[in-house]
Amino acid sequence: MTTLDHVLDLAALPAAEIPASARRIARFSLYDWMVCGLAGVAEPLAVRLRQVIGAEGGHPVAQVFGGPALPARAAALVNGATSHALDYDDTHFGHVGHPSVGIYPAALAVGEAMQASAAAVADAFLLGAEASVRIGMLLGAVHYNRGFHQTATAGAFGATVAAGRLYGLGRAEMRAAIGLCATRASGLKSQFGTMGKPYNAGIAASNGVECAALARAGFTSAEDGLEGPQGFIPTHSDAPVSAGLWDDPPPGRFRFEEVKYKLHACCHGTHAMIEALAAAKAANGLTPAGIAAIRLRTSPRWLKVCDIKAPRSGLEVKFSYVWLAGMVLHGIPTAADTAYTDALARDAALAAFAGKVDVQGDPSVGDMQAEGEIVLTKGRMLPFAHDLAAPIPAAVLEASLRAKGRGLLGDRAETLWAAVAGLDRLSARDLGARLGAA
Amino acid sequence: MTTLDHVLDLAALPAAEIPASARRIARFSLYDWMVCGLAGVAEPLAVRLRQVIGAEGGHPVAQVFGGPALPARAAALVNGATSHALDYDDTHFGHVGHPSVGIYPAALAVGEAMQASAAAVADAFLLGAEASVRIGMLLGAVHYNRGFHQTATAGAFGATVAAGRLYGLGRAEMRAAIGLCATRASGLKSQFGTMGKPYNAGIAASNGVECAALARAGFTSAEDGLEGPQGFIPTHSDAPVSAGLWDDPPPGRFRFEEVKYKLHACCHGTHAMIEALAAAKAANGLTPAGIAAIRLRTSPRWLKVCDIKAPRSGLEVKFSYVWLAGMVLHGIPTAADTAYTDALARDAALAAFAGKVDVQGDPSVGDMQAEGEIVLTKGRMLPFAHDLAAPIPAAVLEASLRAKGRGLLGDRAETLWAAVAGLDRLSARDLGARLGAA
Numbered sequence: 008m009t010t011l012d013h014v015l016d017l018a019a020l021p022a023a024e025i026p027a028s029a030r031r032i033a034r035f036s037l038y039d040w041m042v043c044g045l046a047g048v049a050e051p052l053a054v055r056l057r058q059v060i061g062a063e064g065g066h067p068v069a070q071v072f073g074g075p076a077l078p079a080r081a082a083a084l085v086n087g088a089t090s091h092a093l094d095y096d097d098t099h100f101g102h103v104g105h106p107s108v109g110i111y112p113a114a115l116a117v118g119e120a121m122q123a124s125a126a127a128v129a130d131a132f133l134l135g136a137e138a139s140v141r142i143g144m145l146l147g148a149v150h151y152n153r154g155f156h157q158t159a160t161a162g163a164f165g166a167t168v169a170a171g172r173l174y175g176l177g178r179a180e181m182r183a184a185i186g187l188c189a190t191r192a193s194g195l196k197s198q199f200g201t202m203g204k205p206y207n208a209g210i211a212a213s214n215g216v217e218c219a220a221l222a223r224a225g226f227t228s229a230e231d232g233l234e235g236p237q238g239f240i241p242t243h244s245d246a247p248v249s250a251g252l253w254d255d256p257p258p259g260r261f262r263f264e265e266v267k268y269k270l271h272a273c274c275h276g277t278h279a280m281i282e283a284l285a286a287a288k289a290a291n292g293l294t295p296a297g298i299a300a301i302r303l304r305t306s307p308r309w310l311k312v313c314d315i316k317a318p319r320s321g322l323e324v325k326f327s328y329v330w331l332a333g334m335v336l337h338g339i340p341t342a343a344d345t346a347y348t349d350a351l352a353r354d355a356a357l358a359a360f361a362g363k364v365d366v367q368g369d370p371s372v373g374d375m376q377a378e379g380e381i382v383l384t385k386g387r388m389l390p391f392a393h394d395l396a397a398p399i400p401a402a403v404l405e406a407s408l409r410a411k412g413r414g415l416l417g418d419r420a421e422t423l424w425a426a427v428a429g430l431d432r433l434s435a436r437d438l439g440a441r442l443g444a445a
Numbered sequence: 446m447t448t449l450d451h452v453l454d455l456a457a458l459p460a461a462e463i464p465a466s467a468r469r470i471a472r473f474s475l476y477d478w479m480v481c482g483l484a485g486v487a488e489p490l491a492v493r494l495r496q497v498i499g500a501e502g503g504h505p506v507a508q509v510f511g512g513p514a515l516p517a518r519a520a521a522l523v524n525g526a527t528s529h530a531l532d533y534d535d536t537h538f539g540h541v542g543h544p545s546v547g548i549y550p551a552a553l554a555v556g557e558a559m560q561a562s563a564a565a566v567a568d569a570f571l572l573g574a575e576a577s578v579r580i581g582m583l584l585g586a587v588h589y590n591r592g593f594h595q596t597a598t599a600g601a602f603g604a605t606v607a608a609g610r611l612y613g614l615g616r617a618e619m620r621a622a623i624g625l626c627a628t629r630a631s632g633l634k635s636q637f638g639t640m641g642k643p644y645n646a647g648i649a650a651s652n653g654v655e656c657a658a659l660a661r662a663g664f665t666s667a668e669d670g671l672e673g674p675q676g677f678i679p680t681h682s683d684a685p686v687s688a689g690l691w692d693d694p695p696p697g698r699f700r701f702e703e704v705k706y707k708l709h710a711c712c713h714g715t716h717a718m719i720e721a722l723a724a725a726k727a728a729n730g731l732t733p734a735g736i737a738a739i740r741l742r743t744s745p746r747w748l749k750v751c752d753i754k755a756p757r758s759g760l761e762v763k764f765s766y767v768w769l770a771g772m773v774l775h776g777i778p779t780a781a782d783t784a785y786t787d788a789l790a791r792d793a794a795l796a797a798f799a800g801k802v803d804v805q806g807d808p809s810v811g812d813m814q815a816e817g818e819i820v821l822t823k824g825r826m827l828p829f830a831h832d833l834a835a836p837i838p839a840a841v842l843e844a845s846l847r848a849k850g851r852g853l854l855g856d857r858a859e860t861l862w863a864a865v866a867g868l869d870r871l872s873a874r875d876l877g878a879r880l881g882a883a
Contacts, residue, residue: 055662063516065503078501154675159628190597190641191648193631195667197675203628203666206659210629221644224493228641229633237592237635 029261033133047092048073069116070439079116086112087209102143109162109211114169118435125433139165159194159207166215186228187218189239273325276309279377283393307368321347333360467699471571485530486511507554508877517554524550525647540581547600547649552607556873563871577603597632597645604653624666625656711763714747717815721831745806759785771798
């Protein structure tokens, strides 16, 4: 079986065969995605995008975060970018990308247009996300390192699958939709640090809606847009990783379940350290004054990303191990985006504490791991370690996500949580209505 | 100077500095593009696209071929695909692509939205096309051979420049628009033979409008989306061809002026042979009965494309040297798409004549050339040759393009020609109005 065959099977998987564990995670992602989208509505790029795309007008079938309803493709574009504006959404490390921001906007917009149930939206998202994660893994590190952004590229295929399922595409139509996506998908990492990065998520989502809609209307395309001659994979990766890719196919384990949530409003590369230090602090009642030194070992790849020694702004604090370590030990919450003020970068106590923190790259430490020792002033040495890949019990994850939501949105987050918890009683339009009202 | 600097200069070139020779060709392309678009309105893909995109609605600021007015981005998408539906539009062999179908739809749609003059639309097209041709040359054969379609990829940058000029972008905004295009541009050759190929032209045009509109609203992007780190060129070509690329920059010669028009509704690889045989026939009063054999030498690359020995359909006749040679000698017009019926593939006289035609690949013969000998039954041998790169006097080109237009559209083509001839008196909206009415 080709990858395309697997993806077509996945797209058509009966709802009854979707594993409950994967469905639960997809709903956590739905809540987290809506929280990120609502928290992003005032970001300049979101405002500008609503202005440009909103000015086009059109039949208002799908709700936009903080804005009016728009046609499905337009809503997907705006919602993708808006929900990625804070860069606080979920991450899948195997896929190397952010599944929800590229795929949920397509699923919800088409779900609203087709008057689907909210549960059907979440299921379509999940199957699209699973396809996207596998395609991202197939494109591999070569794709990412060459300069492509899986969130946008692999994400577009996930958005196509999700949109196509909600449009009710047959197998031949879904094949055409994926073929069209092969020629439509794009997205580069050179956008990082600019509004182009959140735009990439919107690109994925809008491409998915457009390609699925064209296939639904009878558009034809390449037989195998993924791995066929001059398909997306051979043109966009020099070394696709197909070995074992589908060894654990549905209805077995969904690789999407490995998705991780950002619980701190800073670079994902710092999260393992934050979790490890927070646990050590809680377990040992540590105070900043009692600490002589912290020796952190992290993956060498993060040193280029989040090891700013003397941050000059709140934004740079998000990419500073030494500052963030001090925030944890001083009990400054790292979850709310509003914590990262420019004043924080000038805080004398944090600057002094930063001098105690030594950061070393260690190739034996994985991307999702952190480890090291805390040396107490009394001489004792406390080892610390955390692996973001370690499973989190659902109840703990729920509590953490709800705390993150409250930090960003206040009480409104609890209303959102109640909606997601009662998803089986809602329509896609009920869900969409939560995006608009302030 | 970087390529981006050159492109930004080009985008801002004062109208007074645009060479008259290049402007004349841009207007030939405008006429030819409108002819192709109007001739394509009933093609299934054009009908389906109008249905899908038209259903979105929106403010009707830009006219669609054969359809209602739509928002600018949507009109660009529909018009790009519609005008490439017959694959009868212009080609630039250096750029390896079709400049008009990806760029004119963006220029016209934004020109209408901004209430620009028709002349400003043609100038914006020309500067966008020049940028696109150079970027296509820079991406090089490696890009094309890897599987990318310059019409869509380089075309999107041209559409961005054209749309951005008409939106009145400043230099920094234009830089951002090109940065956004770097992450938005896409298009694969694996779509050839499907509706995905014309879609690629629409992709280029709609990406140009979207990226220019976002930059106009203040979107930020990569500093140098073209050649900067992980920009479009390094991510999409292994061997960019920068040597000498801008040695003849504007206001000197425009490379766009090398654009070629299809004057026969068949594969471009057969056109040099058709021109050569038609000239030999006219000069020597040849008849099919007087010919014992034709020995054709062509570029080996065309043998895989248009050397079908026994075509089974009208479509396959378009890719058959031996059949097309017979059509020329029998005086069957090759310009009208309607000539290529399935009955033609079963024509006994053509089948018999095909047996007289020998086709050989010859590496010394270029892509745009054909040569060989006609052996007469009386024993005489007539050499023939044609090079599509040879300049055509403007009057001859005008006559040929108008004949092509009449073949496709009847008398309506002459009304269109009059509009383009009087372009300096028209607004973009006057021009747009020619697209809708039947």
